[in-house]
Amino acid sequence: MNEHDKNFIKNMSPLLIAAMVMFLMMVAYDTKADDHNITAHGHTVDEKYLTDNKIKRLYTGNIIGASAEGRDTIIIKMRSKEKYKLTVSFCWDLPFATGYSFNRPGATNHFTRVEKGLRFWTVSFGKFNNTPCIVTKVESLEVIG
Secondary structure (H helix, E strand, O other), rough: OOOHHHHHHHHHHHHHHHHHHHHHHHHHHHHHHHHHHHHOOEEOOOOEEEEEOOEEEOOHHHEEEEEEOOOOOOEEEEEEEEEEEEEEEEEHHHHHEEEEEEEOOOOOOOEEEOOOOEEEEEEEEOEEEEEEEEEEEEEEEEEOO
């Protein structure tokens, strides 16, 4: 091992240790959040996001299908086989959309919660609409199969 490698390890080891400690803290908080109705930040979770004292994983990354019903309603299907009815506003082209993006184009959507105020974009003929639609109400529907 040459001198540069030794210096790199010596200088980077505190950062690696700090990253590992932060990771373990996040895992511990997430485990605690799974058992109780609190988030990783210690905030209380709204009852509508709880099922049998567990936090629902109602994130846009878990959406497997979506379809418009009328001019202001969209039905989404989740990986958990649950369906939700989203009432939306500011969505003039909803009946003509060929697809939906539940987060800004190019951004990750795994940690964006499906809730009132969520913005999503319609896609028509492969082009994203510039103006986002805004969810004004989320209603749970039946579980599929």
